[in-house]
Amino acid sequence: MTETTASPVFVPPTRFAVPGRIAVSNRTAAVWQTATLTEIRRETPHAATFRFAVPAWAGHLPGQHLMLRLTAGDGYTAQRHYSLASAPDDEGHVELTLDHVEGGEVSGWFHTRARPGDRVEVRGPLSGFFAWPGDRPALLIGAGSGVVPLMSMVRHRRARALDVPLRLLVSARGPEELIYAREYGAETTPVFTRRGPAGAPVGRLGAAHLRPVFEELPAGGWEAYVCGSNAFAEHASRLLVAAGQPVDRIRIERFG
Numbered sequence: 001m002t003e004t005t006a007s008p009v010f011v012p013p014t015r016f017a018v019p020g021r022i023a024v025s026n027r028t029a030a031v032w033q034t035a036t037l038t039e040i041r042r043e044t045p046h047a048a049t050f051r052f053a054v055p056a057w058a059g060h061l062p063g064q065h066l067m068l069r070l071t072a073g074d075g076y077t078a079q080r081h082y083s084l085a086s087a088p089d090d091e092g093h094v095e096l097t098l099d100h101v102e103g104g105e106v107s108g109w110f111h112t113r114a115r116p117g118d119r120v121e122v123r124g125p126l127s128g129f130f131a132w133p134g135d136r137p138a139l140l141i142g143a144g145s146g147v148v149p150l151m152s153m154v155r156h157r158r159a160r161a162l163d164v165p166l167r168l169l170v171s172a173r174g175p176e177e178l179i180y181a182r183e184y185g186a187e188t189t190p191v192f193t194r195r196g197p198a199g200a201p202v203g204r205l206g207a208a209h210l211r212p213v214f215e216e217l218p219a220g221g222w223e224a225y226v227c228g229s230n231a232f233a234e235h236a237s238r239l240l241v242a243a244g245q246p247v248d249r250i251r252i253e254r255f256g
Contacts, residue, residue: 032069032121033057035094037114043179047145049085049097050110054122059088061131062153063225063253066094066124070106078105083148083227083253084125087155094122097179099145130253132225134162139213139222139245141205141236143171144179146228149253151180153225154187165218171205171232205236210243221246227253 035052042048060066065083086095100111132138132153140150147170157166168188172178174195184190191209196202213222224245226236233254240250 030123032123035068035120035122037116037118037120038093039116040114043097043181044177046100046177047097047179048100048111049095050114051086051093051095052120052122053092054094055092057092057094058125059091060084060094060125061088061128061133062156063131063149064125064127065149066096066122066126068096068106069121069123070109071121080106081126083152085148085151085155087152087159089156089159097145097148097151130225130227130251132156132223134160134164136223137165137218137220138167139224139240140166140168141170141224141226141228141240142168143205143228143232143236144177146226146232146253146255147179149227150225151183154183157187165216167213167222169205169209169213171228205232205239207239207242210239214243214245221249224250225253226250227255229255 033054033056035054037050038053039051040048065081067079067081069077069079071077082096084094085097098107098110101107134156142150150168154168166187171191171193173193175197178190191205192202193204224240226233233252237250241247
């Protein structure tokens, strides 16, 4: 483990803006805090979880995100919004799961240069629109790294031993690209679009995947949370509406 006493040596590969997460609210927390990287866990060949110690972190709701800032030696800064993967119960720590985006300034730095002991700046938590406090049945639908804020909800339910119904449908190209594969339980249905385990069906998320969760509709119905690319969000939303989900009870977070 390395120890650093200053900001990490962030070397931006280029000086252009790289699309990141689209913020769902203009409301921001006021104070930047120092976050120290303590652990890196490989999730898939292209995604890893980065755990940070943030002693003054005030907590968050599952589904919220934060803003992260890296500063280069010449003063150049890059900021991105990232969903929080950790449950609020993980006091003093937060976890982010990042895809290695081709040409990405920030994700590239994390995947190729970051080491435990490095320090970054974070601000948040941000946005309450996509948050799930655990008080109502939740139907979660995500694709790829869109599962990150949804996993915070799953972890929160487990940590608090909540009995409120929760179901997760998560789409991935194949088993090797399924983020958090080791953590899923009976609440989760993986959907593999290109390659599946032996004997498992392969194909795009469809009405057949939603049918079982609407056949067991809980009292009061589902609050639906959808996270993924623009195309996936539109597709999943149409499936939900066709299945009978009220439009005003579908919350969407999209990736740009």
